[in-house]
Amino acid sequence: MNIIDLRSDTVTKPTPAMRRAMYDAEVGDDVLGDDPTVKRLEELAAGKLGKEAALFVPSGTMGNLVSLLVHCGRGDEMILGDQAHIYVYEAGGSAAVGSIHPRPLPNRPDGRIDLAAVEAAIRPNDVHAPRTKLLALENTHNRCSGAVLPVAYMDAASALAHGRGLALHLDGARVFNAAVALGVDVQTLVAGCDSVNFCLSKGLGAPVGSVVVGSRPFIQEARRARKVLGGAMRQSGVLAAAGIVALTEMVERLAEDHAHAARLAQGIAGLPGIVLDPAAVQTNIVIFALERTDLTPQQLAARLAEQGVWLLTMGGPRLRAVTHHHVTAQDVERALAAFAAALAP
Ligand code: TLP
Secondary structure, three states: OOOEEOOOHHHOOOOHHHHHHHHHOOOOOHHHOOOHHHHHHHHHHHHHHOOOEEEEEOOHHHHHHHHHHHHOOOOOEEEEEOOOHHHHOOOOHHHHHHOOEEEEEOEOOOOOEOHHHHHHHOOOOOOOOOOEEEEEEEOOEHHHOOEOOOHHHHHHHHHHHHHOOOEEEEEOOOHHHHHHHHOOOHHHHOOOOOEEEEEOOOOOOOOOOEEEEEOHHHHHHHHHHHHHOOOOOOOOHHHHHHHHHHHHHOOOOHHHHHHHHHHHHHHHHOOOOEEOOHHHOOOOEEEEEEOOOOOOHHHHHHHHHHOOEEOEEOOOOEEEEEOOOOOOHHHHHHHHHHHHHHHOO
């Protein structure tokens, strides 16, 4: 059976062009500064995001963690959303490794954190309080159905953070999805961020890797933090080569994934028991609830899997389906037929 894998855009396999680039990659020992392909990726990424420098890291989780470790010392506080990937899905790394104190504020369904609440949460300079050092945002917002934070919000958050002496970090695992959805240059979107972590291994299709960008001194410190975490790699040009193809060939096509997600959302929104506002689906992530007494989310996922459609349950009534470059328009129609069959009373 031909599987339609909607569990995540992380399941994407390297394209033929990536595999060729990996085969041909010129490599060296990157810890000694010798890998020309890693350097090329880092320069390309810094240029595209409009920052001075970049660092190739093995994963988005590590990209976030090295950034947080540079921004915050022991006992410093970071403000972030209570639905943030950093807060929910990164095994508490910032606390476990960095002794960073998290201050979660509610994420609205559109992925934003109310900026007045951010302002109110910044601690006074008082011996009783941790030092608030960082505001961390996520764009697109994974657990908020791939919601996009627009340029005006990003700029307002940056003005607030910088006005109060905080740094601004962006978990931009899917920041290219955000830029494509908004029709703006990614540089414009992240102009006010001190650091951005973005993933090559999600919708952009590379097999492994993320990139952190920021100022030259910031990246120098991030390089040290990556070493501490064991993330400094040797002939990693074989991986960076795929990342270069991801950045040069796979960005514009993200619009297709967004169109497919919109079609999927619109198609399942009317089915019995599905709770979903198709207008909330702005990029490639479709999150919906199942409200039925005769069918649990796990049973729905199992019924879909029997028909070759894979997705993830998220706890409670919610499920998630993610489109990516292996999912065609035809696959979406097949998935919709599978949903209709699985939800038939
Ligand atoms: N997200 C994964 C899972 O961990 C949930 C997924 O399937 O969506 N930031 C954001 C916003 C992410 O969505 C992810 C991965 C990461 C960071 C971490 O990236 P990796 O998996 O490379 O460590």
